Amino acid sequence: MSPPLERLALWLTLDAVDGIGPVTASRLLAQVGGDIAALFACDDGQLRKMGLAEAQIRQLRRPGADVERGMNWAARPDHHLISLDSPSYPTLLREIPAAPLLLYCRGSLAALALPQLAMVGTRHPTYTGKDNAARLCGELVAHGLAITSGLALGIDGVCHQQALAAGGVTLAVLGSGLDGLYPKRHQGLADQILDCGGLLISELTPDKGPLAEHFPRRNRIISGLSLGTLVVEAAEQSGSLITARYALEQGREVFAVPGAPQNAQAAGCNRLLQQGAKLVLTAADVMEELPVLASLPRPVHHSPEPSHNSELPYADLLDNVDYEATSVDTVAERSRLPVEQVLGRLVELELAGAVMAVAGGYVRTRRANHV
Template sequence: MSSDPRDWIAASLLPGIGAVGLKRLAAAGIPPSSLLQADPAALKLTGARVDTVRALEALAANRGERSDRLQRCLEWLDAHAASCLCLNAPDYPTLLREIPDPPPVLFVRGASDPLYLPQLALVGSRHASRAGAANAYAFARALSEAGLVITSGLALGIDGAAHQAAVDREAATVAVFATGLDQVYPRRHGALASAILDAGGAWVSECLPGSAPVASNFPRRNRIISGLSAGVLVVEAAPRSGSLITARLAMEQGREVFAIPGTIHNPSAHGCHRLIREGAVLVETVEHVIEQLGALLGSYLPVSEAVSPAAGLSAEEANLLEKMGYDVASIDQLVMLTGLAAPELMPLLVSLELKGVIEPVAGGYLRR
């Protein structure tokens, strides 16, 4: 069967067919070019409705317009050293191919190697709390060190913190776009997106170059995030967060779903609590994720070698860190919790801050 990107891109532009129909076509070994010729057997296999068939038969009138769009797409890919992975090609990501509605065409800019390594999706609120962003960064960094490629959607908040953690250690991370690869959304993540490519990561999208960030693209994007990944870790999410869509899709795709609990007083933690009630794995440490995905990780990292947040700390520093918990702690609270006087606490707090374990915030200190 043809793996010509031009045929697959052209077929993906046809109205009323969709990813599910094109997957049926690929499974049957029928080339996508048959759709372009309105072949009755191919149309029947895709499940196209009668009105869709009529629309396809009428496409001859604007075939030139489709050809122009296809040509512009191919020219952009060539000019930006981007590639196009077709659904039936051997280099199409295996896990993504398994989902019910894999994108017929996946556009890739940057290194494609990360797409074939074990991936974990980190997702969550665009309006992340300081603690949520800190958790996303810490978990993404440690999981990246454990051999997992961090995959997310380049959104503000949790997504950005997860990508940044990988970039800071010069590790590959995959950003899944809800636009064409010719535009970064949100724009304020332009520098981060460039850094992802510089660190050996990848941008991926099913949208043709020129596609704008319309609302309907984001849920479709989420199925790719979960589809590429062995599991999804929801770091922080309100009850109506879009990241819960990603988690639901992951469950439907047979992926592992993890969630980090938060305080009951934080509305942005309630979505995670709901996922845990519905069967998501409650995650408190990096080891919880690695243990669950151990069979996939293989030799990437033995669980005993997983990164501990207390690594490199003195006994006094580790004790103070444990007493702090994960909410903002004031000096007065730390005095009560540790039994140390304020002058004894300050050198320990300064040391922990210099080691990047805590940070000063309004009202006290917070674990990173």
């Protein structure tokens, strides 16, 4: 076995010891100058003094089947297993407390070296949340950022998809092992990420399933890989706020998109803004906080000629449709018109691209922003 593979086997052995996670491993390695080989060179007495139990020492001395499985997985095409001391390990991630000992990766390792922005949000977004995610994601990709998220349903999925649609690179950090991808319905999206030069990442062994406790741990990696974290839409108890908290603890920028007070799915973002997160309306709000990217070329956007209210039918009725789902009854009440008449006018507005029918009623589109 070559020296690099021998060191990888040591990392796999340490990672497989019961009761030793990133925090304990960091403490142990600090006592031997950070050298994994030096740790294994310690005799049993030294290991006991470091706080290891007899069962843990036995596991270090007699590696189990997990080590062989990990080595075999890493030998497969397009698979990469990166240890904490590897030159390929992301510099920003190495800086965080409790950095993962190992990263299981599939795809292009070149993606790890790109400047990344984490974009996260609720699994149950409103139309406005999805619209903001898609718009901002496209703008940020055009500014040279790779988009990192968690492959979850909702905002995460929108961000991955839009990054690909904009011709960018996106990285997905999973809360399961890479061989048990979750959620299953995003298998096609994961394949697209790989096909377009992106990367799938997990600190979990490939066969691990998606347990609830995996996802908060996963969130520290999403923020740790990134220059900053942008929360697009999140409720007060959203896991996305865990990612934002990790970003703060890691000394990274935290951004949030504001939402209407009536939108419970935006309450978490509004709370972040009250606590000092940077308010984001456009990509420029993000870019001005990331000086490391100042040398990247900026795209030149040519704004289309603004439309005028007179180009839209029933512009006065449009004033009564919100950017969140607005019921037909609500529009009728606000406009003081019969429901039948409102329905007919909403259909015309939909044909003009000013509103869109969604579950629960209609929402305004960006086409109508000038009104």
